[in-house]
Amino acid sequence: MSNTNHTPESDDSQQPRKTQESRTDNEDSGNGSRTADHRMSPVQVLREARAQLAELAGVTAESVTSFERTDAGWSLEVEVLELERVPDTMSLMASYLVELDPEGLLTGYRRLGRYERGRADAHRSGGR
Template sequence: MSNTKNSEESHGSQKTQESPESRRNPKAEEAEEKTTSTKRPGPMQVLRQARAQLAELTGMEAESVSSFEQTEEGWALEVEVLELERVPDTMSLMASYQVELDLDGELTGYRRVRRYERGRADARRPGGR
């Protein structure tokens, strides 16, 4: 029986000898989680989120992002999408979508602003570049 008692005492002494690293401060962990969860996404993360969200809503994959800027409300992008695939590829129909996201990278709106054939360049403006 003395062995059992010694075992219990040794377990008790091990618990009281925990290192400071093994002890957790719940308030500090909670504050750290809040800080991490409120951290805003960076530009690359916003781009990835915008492409994924637009594809989910429209069913069309983004081919490229032709414009990207941070605004007071969040982010504004112009995304190029393949709307209708044709042969030859230069005859495929493309579209530019204006996409708006909030500061957290969540899509708040989108609209198609232009539709064109892949092989066609924009018309030059008189006196413009």
């Protein structure tokens, strides 16, 4: 004979599923962003950007040099190691612009420039 009574434990086991469904419904409601209590923190956005760029472009992110929230989500500039050389100062680096939607999904990226690790790029050194 099976127990068909609803216990608090069985009711609780259904709660996360309902919460997830309602979250999905809210996110897909056409507004394109999560509610305030489900927004990604800046640290989560940075982690997502680095991981997704590494997977898609096959490069290792070394640092994030700019980070801002935009109307469309997030925009980051990420410095990556493109080609490792010996000595390390001769390794080929690149700067990428990475764009994510409000939920942290990568919507696009492009390489802004390449340089050897040991060299400063002209626009950042101020022409010195």
